[in-house]
Amino acid sequence: MAGIFIFSEDRALAAQLLTPALELKAALGEPLTVLALDAAQATELSTLGADKVLVVGDSATWIEGLGEPLAALVAHASVVLVGGTLRGKHLAADVAARLKTGMTTDAKAVRIAGGKLVATRILYAGLAVCDEELPLPAVVTIRARTFLAPTTTTAAAPIEQAVAKADARVTVESVTPTSTAGVDITAASRLIAVGRGFRAKDDLKLAEDLGKVLGAELACTRGIAEDEHWLPIERYIGISGQTVKPELYLAVGLSGQVQHMVGCRESKTIVAINNDERSPIFEAADYGIVGDLYEVLPLLTAALRK
Amino acid sequence: MANENEDKFDAIVVGAGPAGSACAYTLAKAGRNVLLLERGNSAGSKNVSGGRLYTYALELVEEGLYQRAPLQRKIVREQIMMLGAESAMTVDYFNPAFGGNDAEKKAAQSYSVVRASLDEWFAGEAETAGAILASGQVVDGLIEENGKIVGIKVGEDEMRADLVVAADGVNSLLGQKAGLFPDASSHAVGVGVKETIELPDSVINARFGVTDAEGAARVAIGCTDGISGGAFMYTNKGSLSLGIVFNADQAGKQKRHIQDIFQDFKMHPAIQALIEGGTSVEYGAHLVPENGYDSIPKRLYRDGFLVVGDAAQFGINTGLIIRGMDLAIVSGLAAAKAALKTTSPADLGPEYMRQLDELLLMANQKAYRNFHHIFEINRIFHGYPELANDALQFLFTVDGKVPTPMLKGLLNTVRKHASYGQLAADGWKAFRAL
Amino acid sequence: MPNCLVCYKWTLDEQDIKIKSEDLSLDSSRAKGKISDFDRNAIEEAALLVEKLGGAVAALSYGTAAVKQSLKDVLSRGPEKSYWVADASAEQADATVTATVLAAAIRKIGPFDLILLGEGSSDLFNQQTAPRLAALLGLPCLSFVNKLEVEGDVVKATRKLDDSVEVVTVKTPVVISVLSEINKPRIPSLKQVLSAAKKPNQELTVADLGLTPEDLAPKAVRKSVKGFVMQRKNIIFKETAAAANVAKLKESLASLGLS
Numbered sequence: 001m002a003g004i005f006i007f008s009e010d011r012a013l014a015a016q017l018l019t020p021a022l023e024l025k026a027a028l029g030e031p032l033t034v035l036a037l038d039a040a041q042a043t044e045l046s047t048l049g050a051d052k053v054l055v056v057g058d059s060a061t062w063i064e065g066l067g068e069p070l071a072a073l074v075a076h077a078s079v080v081l082v083g084g085t086l087r088g089k090h091l092a093a094d095v096a097a098r099l100k101t102g103m104t105t106d107a108k109a110v111r112i113a114g115g116k117l118v119a120t121r122i123l124y125a126g127l128a129v130c131d132e133e134l135p136l137p138a139v140v141t142i143r144a145r146t147f148l149a150p151t152t153t154t155a156a157a158p159i160e161q162a163v164a165k166a167d168a169r170v171t172v173e174s175v176t177p178t179s180t181a182g183v184d185i186t187a188a189s190r191l192i193a194v195g196r197g198f199r200a201k202d203d204l205k206l207a208e209d210l211g212k213v214l215g216a217e218l219a220c221t222r223g224i225a226e227d228e229h230w231l232p233i234e235r236y237i238g239i240s241g242q243t244v245k246p247e248l249y250l251a252v253g254l255s256g257q258v259q260h261m262v263g264c265r266e267s268k269t270i271v272a273i274n275n276d277e278r279s280p281i282f283e284a285a286d287y288g289i290v291g292d293l294y295e296v297l298p299l300l301t302a303a304l305r306k
Numbered sequence: 307m308a309n310e311n312e313d314k315f316d317a318i319v320v321g322a323g324p325a326g327s328a329c330a331y332t333l334a335k336a337g338r339n340v341l342l343l344e345r346g347n348s349a350g351s352k353n354v355s356g357g358r359l360y361t362y363a364l365e366l367v368e369e370g371l372y373q374r375a376p377l378q379r380k381i382v383r384e385q386i387m388m389l390g391a392e393s394a395m396t397v398d399y400f401n402p403a404f405g406g407n408d409a410e411k412k413a414a415q416s417y418s419v420v421r422a423s424l425d426e427w428f429a430g431e432a433e434t435a436g437a438i439l440a441s442g443q444v445v446d447g448l449i450e451e452n453g454k455i456v457g458i459k460v461g462e463d464e465m466r467a468d469l470v471v472a473a474d475g476v477n478s479l480l481g482q483k484a485g486l487f488p489d490a491s492s493h494a495v496g497v498g499v500k501e502t503i504e505l506p507d508s509v510i511n512a513r514f515g516v517t518d519a520e521g522a523a524r525v526a527i528g529c530t531d532g533i534s535g536g537a538f539m540y541t542n543k544g545s546l547s548l549g550i551v552f553n554a555d556q557a558g559k560q561k562r563h564i565q566d567i568f569q570d571f572k573m574h575p576a577i578q579a580l581i582e583g584g585t586s587v588e589y590g591a592h593l594v595p596e597n598g599y600d601s602i603p604k605r606l607y608r609d610g611f612l613v614v615g616d617a618a619q620f621g622i623n624t625g626l627i628i629r630g631m632d633l634a635i636v637s638g639l640a641a642a643k644a645a646l647k648t649t650s651p652a653d654l655g656p657e658y659m660r661q662l663d664e665l666l667l668m669a670n671q672k673a674y675r676n677f678h679h680i681f682e683i684n685r686i687f688h689g690y691p692e693l694a695n696d697a698l699q700f701l702f703t704v705d706g707k708v709p710t711p712m713l714k715g716l717l718n719t720v721r722k723h724a725s726y727g728q729l730a731a732d733g734w735k736a737f738r739a740l
Numbered sequence: 741m742p743n744c745l746v747c748y749k750w751t752l753d754e755q756d757i758k759i760k761s762e763d764l765s766l767d768s769s770r771a772k773g774k775i776s777d778f779d780r781n782a783i784e785e786a787a788l789l790v791e792k793l794g795g796a797v798a799a800l801s802y803g804t805a806a807v808k809q810s811l812k813d814v815l816s817r818g819p820e821k822s823y824w825v826a827d828a829s830a831e832q833a834d835a836t837v838t839a840t841v842l843a844a845a846i847r848k849i850g851p852f853d854l855i856l857l858g859e860g861s862s863d864l865f866n867q868q869t870a871p872r873l874a875a876l877l878g879l880p881c882l883s884f885v886n887k888l889e890v891e892g893d894v895v896k897a898t899r900k901l902d903d904s905v906e907v908v909t910v911k912t913p914v915v916i917s918v919l920s921e922i923n924k925p926r927i928p929s930l931k932q933v934l935s936a937a938k939k940p941n942q943e944l945t946v947a948d949l950g951l952t953p954e955d956l957a958p959k960a961v962r963k964s965v966k967g968f969v970m971q972r973k974n975i976i977f978k979e980t981a982a983a984a985n986v987a988k989l990k991e992s993l994a995s996l997g998l999s
C-alpha cells in the first residue's frame with residue numbers, strides 16, 4: 001500500500017499540509033491518508049480531499065513518543081508530510097530513522113521529479129537555498145503558513161481507528177501553555193522590529209509610540225526576547241523564532257543578521273533605521289535612514305502623526 | 307591537574323602577528339618550549355595591513371621559507387599617482403628584475419599578501435615547529451618579581467617563562483605595563499583604513515597591466531583632504547587591497563571622518579575606474595607607527611622581557627613605501643637569536659640590540675630618520691598634486707584657441723598653487739629630509 | 741555519576757561565507773571552522789553536570805579531515821577525551837548518514853548514560869540527529885531541552901516547545917538535545933586551552949565502525965545550492981539632518997500607502 005500520509009498535532013497546520021499533499025497525490029497517483037490525533041481533528045480534515053483518515057491517538061498523547069507505531073502505519077508510504085512544529089520535527093525524524101529514509105526539514109516547496117521527491121529548503125540559517133533530492137519513501141516537515149489550507153471541500157473520507165501507543169519510558173509531568181499576550185504577530189500587517197540598538201527596556205516606548213501612529217505591532221530580535229526578556233518570546237523573528245510576511249517591516253536598531261532576516265525577508269516592504277551605514281540591514285531594506293534611533297523615531301512619530 | 311612546573315615555558319610570545327610568529331618559529335625550531343598567545347580567534351583575524359611584504363625578511367628567518375608562504379603576486383610594477391580634482395597623473399615603473407627569478411630560486415623583492423592568510427600560515431609554521439599556539443587569549447598583565455618579568459597574566463590564569471616577548475602591536479599594552487614607554491602619543495602614529503575588494507584576476511590584470519603571477523603596487527597622493535598621508539593599492543589574487551594611511555593628529559583636527567575621506571578617494575574617477583564592479587569583502591582601521599627612528603623608545607627590553615615589531619614602533623613610511631611587516635619579522639628574529647645566544651638574563655637585552663644592528667634593522671631605521679619631515683610640507687598633499695595635474699592639462703589642451711606661451715602658462719599654473727617663496731622653502735625642507 | 745557523551749559538529753562559520761554575484765554560488769574560501777553554535781551549549785551542559793555530580797564527559801564528532809582542527813577547542817571546554825571520525829563522506833552527509841555513523845561509534849565506545857546534542861547544527865539545521873540517533877540506539881529522546889536535572893538515574897528535563905513548556909522525566913540512558921538558552925558556554929581560559937593539548941583523542945575510522953559505502957551515501961542529496969539574495973530597492977537616506985531623512989521616508993511610505 002503505497003501512499004501519501006500527513007500528520008500534524010496542530011490543526012491549522014494539518015489542514016495546510018493537505019495542499020502540497022494533494023499536489024503529490026496528483027503527481028504520484030497514490031491515495032492520501034490523514035493521520036489525525038483525535039476524532040474532532042479527523043472529522044475536520046476528512047472533507048479536505050483525503051482518501052482516508054486514521055485516528056492514531058488522542059490529544060493527551062505524548063506526540064514525540066509515537067515514532068514506533070507511526071512508522072509501522074506508514075511503512076509502505078511514498079511520502080510522509082509532517083507539520084513542522086518542534087514536536088512534529090522530533091516525531092518525523094524518529095519515523096524517518098525507523099524507515100531508514102531521508103528527511104527534509106522545513107521544506108518551502110515539494111515536487112516529484114524523476115521518481116524522486118525534490119524539496120526546497122534553506123541552508124546556513126537562510127544564507128542559501130537548495131533543493132534536496134530524496135528517493136521515495138521520503139519524510140518532509142513543513143512549517144505553519146508555508147501553504148494555505150485547501151478551500152474546496154469534498155465528500156467526507158472514511159474515518160478509521162488505528163491505536164498507537166506512545167513511548168512509555170518518558171513521563172510527562174506537566175505541560176504549561178506559554179502565555180501569548182493575545183497578539184499573533186504573524187497576523188499583523190505592519191510590524192516594528194526592535195534590536196539591541198535600544199539601550200534600555202523603557203526606551204522601547206519610542207517604538208511603541210510610532211507603532212500607535214502606524215498601527216503596527218512590536219516584534220524583535222532574539223536577544224531582546226531571550227537574553228533581555230524585554231518582549232515575550234513569541235515576538236521574536238528569525239530562524240528559531242517567528243516567520244512573518246507583513247506589508248511593512250520597520251527594523252529599528254537591529255543589524256540584520258541572516259538568522260533574523262530569514263524570518264522577515266518575504267515582507268512586502270522593509271524599512272531600516274540604524275546608525276551604522278555598513279550594517280547589513282540596509283542591503284535588505286527598501287528604504288532606510290542612517291541615523292540615531294533616539295533622534296529619528298520621535299521625529300518620525302511626529303511627522304506621521306500630522 | 308597540571309602542576310606548577312608544567313606551566314613554565316622557555317618563552318612566551320604575546321601576539322601572533324609577523325613579529326611574534328617569526329620569533330616563536332625561530333625559538334621552537336631550535337627546540338625551545340614556546341607559548342604563542344593571540345587575542346584574535348585565529349592569528350590574523352584582527353589584523354589590518356596594506357599587504358606588501360618585502361621578502362628579504364622571510365629569507366633571513368629561513369632560506370626558502372617564503373616558498374611555503376601564502377603569497378599573492380610578485381610586485382614588478384611600482385606606480386605613483388598624483389590626483390587632481392578629477393584628473394590623475396600616473397608614473398608607472400616596470401622592472402622585471404623586481405620579480406626575482408624562479409629558475410634560480412631567487413625570490414621576488416616583494417609580494418602582495420593577505421594578512422588573514424599570511425598570519426595564520428606563519429603562526430601555523432610556529433606550531434608545526436613545536437610552539438603551542440593559544441588563540442582567543444588576551445594577555446592583560448605581566449608578572450614581575452625582583453625587577454624581572456617572569457610571566458604573563460590572562461584573566462585569572464598566570465603563566466611563567468624565562469622570557470616574555472611583547473609582539474602585541476602598535477599600542478603595546480605589555481610595553482606600557484613594563485614601563486618601557488608611555489602611551490603612544492597620537493602624533494607618533496598614523497591611522498590607516500583598508501578595504502579588500504574582490505575582482506576577477508582577468509580584470510585586475512587588464513587594469514594594472516600585469517600578468518596572473520605579477521602584480522602592481524600603487525601609491526596615490528592628493529587624496530587626503532590636505533592631511534599628510536597617502537593612499538595605497540596592491541593587487542592580490544582575485545582582489546585588490548586599497549587604503550589610506552595618514553597623520554592621526556591632523557586628521558583629528560579635521561572635521562571630516564576618515565571613512566568619508568576614504569570614500570571620496572574611492573569615488574575619484576581615476577580610482578573608481580580601477581575598482582569598478584568589485585565587491586568589498588573586508589574593511590578595517592588600524593594605527594601605524596609613523597615617525598620612524600625618532601619614535602622608537604629608548605629601551606626595548608627589561609630583564610626577561612623584549613619588545614619587537616610595531617610594539618617597538620619599528621616602521622618606515624616614505625610616502626612611497628610603507629614598511630612594517632618586514633621590520634616586525636626581522637625584530638622577532640633578532641629577539642629569538644638573542645635568546646638562543648645568551649644564558650644570563652642581564653645579557654639578553656644588549657644582545658637583542660646587537661642583533662637588531664647586525665640584521666641592519668637599526669641602520670634602515672636611521673637611513674630614513676628624517677624622512678618624515680617631508681610630510682611637514684603640506685603642499686605635497688594639497689597643492690603639488692593639483693599643480694602637476696594642471697600643468698599636464700595645460701600641456702595637453704588643444705581647443706583651437708591661441709595658446710598661452712608655454713613658459714608663461716606653466717608659470718601661471720605654478721603660481722596658482724604656491725608662491726615662489728613657498729616653493730623654495732619646501733625644496734629646502736625636502737633636501738634636508740633626504 | 742553520569743557517564744556523558746556530547747556529539748558536536750565542526751561547521752564553517754557562516755558569517756564568512758560570501759555569495760558570488762556572478763552565479764550566486766557560495767564562496768567559503770575565507771570561512772573558518774567553528775564548533776556548531778548550539779553544540780557549545782551541549783558541551784557546556786555536560787561539563788556543568790559532571791562538575792556538579794562527578795562522572796565523565798567525552799566528545800564525539802564526525803566530519804571531513806578538517807574535524808581534527810576541532811580537537812583543541814572541544815577539549816578546552818570540559819570533555820576529558822575526544823573521539824573523531826574523519827571521512828570525506830561527511831561533506832555530503834545528511835542526517836541519515838550522520839546518525840548512522842554516530843550510532844556505530846557509540847556502540848563501539850559506549851555505553852553512556854547521557855548523550856547530549858545540540859538542537860540543530862548551524863549549517864544544516866536539520867534538527868534530526870538527536871531523535872534519529874535515539875531511534876537507532878533504541879533509547880528514549882528528550883529534545884529542545886532548556887533545563888536539565890539529573891538525580892541518580894532519573895533525568896528531569898524542561899522542554900521549550902512552540903506553544904508550551906513541558907516537564908518530562910525519564911530514566912537513563914537517554915539522548916538529549918539542548919537549546920541555546922540552557923546555559924552560557926564558557927570562553928576557555930588559558931589553562932583550559934593548555935590542558936586540552938594534553939588530553940587524549942582517538943580516531944575511529946569508518947572501517948573500524950564496520951560502515952559500508954551504502955551507509956555513508958546520503959538519502960537527502962543537496963542539489964543546486966544557491967546564495968539567497970534579496971531584491972530590494974535599497975533607497976537609503978543619510979543626510980546629516982535627521983529631519984530631512986524623516987521627511988523623505990514619510991514621502992516614500994505615503995507613496996506606498998503605508999503612512
Ligand SMILES: Cc1cc2nc3c(=O)[nH]c(=O)nc-3n(C[C@H](O)[C@H](O)[C@H](O)COP(=O)(O)OP(=O)(O)OC[C@H]3O[C@@H](n4cnc5c(N)ncnc54)[C@H](O)[C@@H]3O)c2cc1C
Pocket residue numbers: 194195196197198220221222223224236237238239240241252253254255256257258259260273274275276279291292293294777778862
Ligand atoms: C543558530 C542561531 C540561531 C539564531 N536565531 C535567531 C533568530 O531566530 N532571531 C534572531 O533575531 N536572531 C537569531 N540569532 C542571533 C543573530 O545571529 C544575531 O546575533 C541577532 O539577530 C542580532 O540581534 P540585534 O540585531 O538586535 O543586535 P546587533 O547585531 O547587536 O545589532 C544592533 C544594531 O543596532 C544598531 N544601533 C546601535 N545603536 C543604535 C542607535 N542609537 N540608533 C540606531 N541604531 C543603533 C547597531 O548599528 C547594530 O546594527 C541566531 C543565532 C544563531 C547562531
Ligand SMILES: Cc1cc2nc3c(=O)[nH]c(=O)nc-3n(C[C@H](O)[C@H](O)[C@H](O)COP(=O)(O)OP(=O)(O)OC[C@H]3O[C@@H](n4cnc5c(N)ncnc54)[C@H](O)[C@@H]3O)c2cc1C
Pocket residue numbers: 320321322323324325326343344345346349350352353354355356357358359360443444445446473474475476479497498499500549550551591592593594614615616617621628629630631632634
Ligand atoms: C593600513 C595599513 C597599511 C599597511 N601597509 C603595510 C605594507 O604594505 N607593508 C608593510 O610591511 N607594513 C604595512 N603596514 C604596517 C604593518 O601592518 C605592521 O607594521 C605589522 O603588522 C607589524 O607586525 P607586528 O607583528 O609587530 O604587529 P601586529 O601585526 O599588529 O600583530 C600584533 C598581534 O598581537 C595581538 N595582540 C595584541 N595585543 C594582545 C594581547 N594583549 N594579548 C594577546 N594578543 C595580542 C594582535 O591581535 C595581533 O595579532 C600597514 C599598516 C596599516 C595599518
Ligand SMILES: Nc1ncnc2c1ncn2[C@@H]1O[C@H](COP(=O)(O)O)[C@@H](O)[C@H]1O
Pocket residue numbers: 747748749750776778779782800801802803830835838842856857858859860861864865866867868869870
Ligand atoms: N557530523 C556530526 N558529528 C557529531 N555530531 C553531529 C554531527 N552533525 C550533527 N551532530 C549533532 O546533532 C545535532 C543536530 O544536528 P542537525 O540534525 O544536523 O541539525 C547537532 O547540534 C550536533 O550535536
